[in-house]
Amino acid sequence: MNDIGQPLVVAMVRTRDASSSRARTPGYKRVSEVEKVVCASFILRGSAGHWWDTMSSIEDVNTLTWDRFKELFCNKYFIAPVRTMKMNEFIQLRQRRMTVGEYIRKFEQLSTFATHMINTKALKVERFLEGLRPKLYRDVSMARIQDVSYSQNCGESLSFRTSQTKD
Structure with a gap:
């Protein structure tokens, strides 16, 4: 987890529900579950990027929810x-x-x-x-x-x- 893994894990752990203060900020647009996954996958680099490439061939990324993405990611980067x-x-x-x-x-x-x-x-x-x-x-x-x-x-x-x- 030398490249993007740790910062993304920290960001994911800090992620709040749609009821966060950002949801009440003018101009803030709610992001769908699938869009969250697309945004997160866009910043993956190195081994995390390779992991995502593998996941993309296994999971249907067009319907992958944010919770499922977090589950898969945490299972990979947080050992049991x-x-x-x-x-x-x-x-x-x-x-x-x-x-x-x-x-x-x-x-x-x-x-x-x-x-x-x-x-x-x-x-x-x-x-x-x-x-x-x-x-x-x-x-x-x-x-x-x-x-x-x-x-x-x-x-x-x-x-x-x-x-x-x-x-």
Whole structure:
């Protein structure tokens, strides 16, 4: 992974859903799943480019989703023990001394290695809340309304944390 592999992995781990702040930026056009794959494959060089050439002959790249591309890429460039280690990190993730913002970033980064654990909105929200500090978990959970999204819970956690620092 000497050439483009590592930067692309870092970029993929940081990739957010379409609900990211970029989606609200004027002039930002949503990119389809297939277009994401085309854009990512365009920057692959060296061994990663050769890997993509091989994948292109195996997979139907005209219908390849972004999630499938990430899965294939991570399977190639993250060996199984590393993926398992990152998944275990996600399982054990707790806010502890992190700020809420740091916890959110870490949750988003590590969650890419445990998507099967948070494959519904409810599971993602519950897992996020479980990792908060106990007092913050209690406050956010008490204020929580059914069917609140992950991003709303992040915002709620941040606002509770801000109000606590003012007291």
